[in-house]
Amino acid sequence: MGSSGGRLFEGADWDFQTLQRVHDACEKIARTELGLDVYPNQIEVITAEQMLDAYSSVGMPLFYKHWSFGKQFAFQEASYRKGLMGLAYEIVINSSPCISYLMEENTATMQTLVIAHAAFGHNHFFKNNYLFKQWTDAEGILDYLEFAKGYIAACEDRHGRETVERTIDAAHALMSHGVDRYPGKKILDLRAEEKRAGERRQHEESVFNDLWRTVPNTKHKSKATLTVERRRALLGLPQENILYFLEKTAPRLAPWQRELIRIVRHIAQYFYPQGQTKVMNEGTATYVHYRIMSRLHQQGRITDGNFLEFLQSHTNVVFQPEFDDRRYSGFNPYALGFAMMQDIERIVKNPEDEDRDWFPDIAGKGDVEGVLREIWSNYRDESFINQFLSPALIRRFRMFHLHDDPAESQGIKVDAIHDERGYRRVRRELARQYDVGFVDANIEVMDVDLDGDRRLMLRHTTVKGAQLNETDARRVLQHLADLWSYDVALTEVDGTDKVLKEYVVSPRAAAVAA
């Protein structure tokens, strides 16, 4: 068997040598033709049951124990058994080495597809995209999870499972508001994090928060010194990372509770880039597997039959139902991402006049891989779509923009369609759908009433009139109040600071006692 000429495998069966051969063949194409730069790969073969397990711990190989994961597992298992849900072919973890889980049921062709997709496509994206570089620590994540798991288990031994669960429940409720949205001073180093956890605990146990000492008896003095500005500056307000704020300033949390909040916060931060790069990440991986598989076929290393099998699953993956289809549930990130990558390839290679007008920087540049690598590194979904969604693609998907204003009695307005006048508006609106700034409610900690009842004041600045769901908001605020140990007030205001709604929630007695 020649080094590049022979078939990688025959039929559907595979063994570990096959996987190794496939990996090497893919790697050659990925490095030489696509110029990918990846973390070392670790490929793990798992069963369907283990895949279900992985699902319920957010895809990570190890995770702390919590009932909510069990709930998710029960739900997924039920729908899997009923046949409502298929399992993914793979799961890939942003770590170094980059771990890809392959299901044992996959055929040899599917394993090849999955290796090309995950071990090279996603892997390259994880290693090179600026968001992942900025916010995640691929080297340290597994160790950190190990630490988190152990720490939480130890807390349960020491403080009782229910108390620990209560704290984690509360932290989970606030998870979406536990991330830093803007790059901070320091780069995340999860290994150091783990080491410092112990020191920090000791330190914090010995240090008294100066702020709170100013409250009770020397009232007039503190009033004089602590002006509103000074107080807010001291507390780092306004603060949109609510978990961070609690960890640092909640008056009555035990040190271990702060550490738990910190763990939840770090994990939320680790997953934060994934939410912002779904289209790009899947688009990259799909594009990479498509290129690699086509090349393998061209080289005769997989048969026509294998290639057809691949094309069939590839087509399923990039299928985009139309809006009036029963199967429609939003844009399929695989479909949109892959289409955009291919479209960029077209623009770079054979642009038309329209493309030259719209994309003068890349049209006709010739170096497809270079341009794509550059894009993969420096964009997230929102900016990627805003920059590179071409009129040709808008036409192909026949995109249109609907504007639904409840105040409008006539109904929903078709605001823009795939025509000359609409391209830019469609593109801008689609990009907005992926903007995290719009996806999560903009809630900030505004102030703490240090002179009075220590009430924590939050503000939700609404966008386009969308207010919080009241039931859920009250429940989340209840959790927040339990952590804060005093009243919590949330005000919803519109863009002009007009108050729309106010919530005040008091902590539960059990939480205060704890």
Add this chain to the structure above:
Amino acid sequence: MVMHIVDRRLNPGSKSLENRQRFLRRAKALVQGAVKKSSQDRDIKDVLEGGEVTIPLDGMDEPRFRREGGTRDMVLPGNKKFVEGDWLQRPNQSGGKGSGAGEGDSEDAFRFVLSREEFVDLFLDDLELPDLAKRKLAETESEGLQRAGYATSGSPANISISRTVSRALARRVALRRPRKDDIEALEAELAECDDDTRRRELLALLEALKAKAKRIPFIDPIDIRYRRFETVPKPVAQAVMFCLMDVSGSMSEHMKDLAKRFYMLLYVFLKRRYKHVEIVFIRHTDRAEEVDEDTFFHGPASGGTLVSSALVAMNDIVRARFRPADWNIYAAQASDGDNMTSDSGLTGLLLTDKILPVCQFFAYLEVGEAANYTFDMPDSSLWTLYERLRNDGAPLSMRKVSERGEIFPVFQDLFKRRTTSQERV
């Protein structure tokens, strides 16, 4: 670049098991309610199968800040006929299904599948073995031996060599007992040494070392440790369950079916409490015999009815094979209630004198035809007899059943966990 392939398939599966248990524990009350409800209209065989339950999401919710309402903008694929400026009719449902369709479970109910064990566990969880007058018997314990550290005294057979030697070593090191190697080295040096003064020095040194070695024994009596054992009480881990059934002509298939269901439940329940459960089937007409399960339920038989014959048979079997001190004895009798009037005296005597004293629990299940409402019927002769015995203080449990659906409630009622142990009517 190096690539690693790891085969995880052999790793222990069900990593989520603990999370799942936590979830079930948290939702216990809800799940239990659901299990009860779904078991009401199930057959026994199915109740052991586990299956899907639906619980409300009270207290199991994971709230997040969610937004709703307001102006919505969306970009959709697949335009066919719209042009800019068109107005579309709003769909009837104002909520809009675009937003929360992904997690349809978030609102009211949560649906999932319980395994067989989980189902049975939850189903039987709030049941308890009855706390009877013969409580002492229920706790009859045999004693077992268990290692419990080391002791300074004991039988030579129990000397722990490793512990003794390691203690001796520690003592020798602590007291600086001269090592054999050192002494031999000195002796070798002495043999080769010609210088007189040096020889004298060496001799003196050797003398001192040897004396010290003699003073500090290799193994001292204080080093010796014995393995210590403690006797621990062990609950009797075996139970025998007697199934007594009237198979005379008056017992219909339906009645036997009811009895069988009850026996099965009892078996599952006992199985959970005891490591080893034996079942003895005794069927009787006007005479009793021990039979295998199949004959018990399906074998044809006919004749009159003498309950006492079954009790005699049971008593014989207990005496022959199941010493009450070693076995927890449970008995459940099923009958349609017929008995020869002349037999009452003997039955009552046997029960109070022989059977009840050795049983943990004796249940009498009176089975009736499906259509009959047992409440309206006059009490049967056996029921009247047992009721009288019970009123005299005999620890008997008795229930009437005529529908399949009643089996679970009756069973649960019999074994309900009682808050105060003596409260039994």
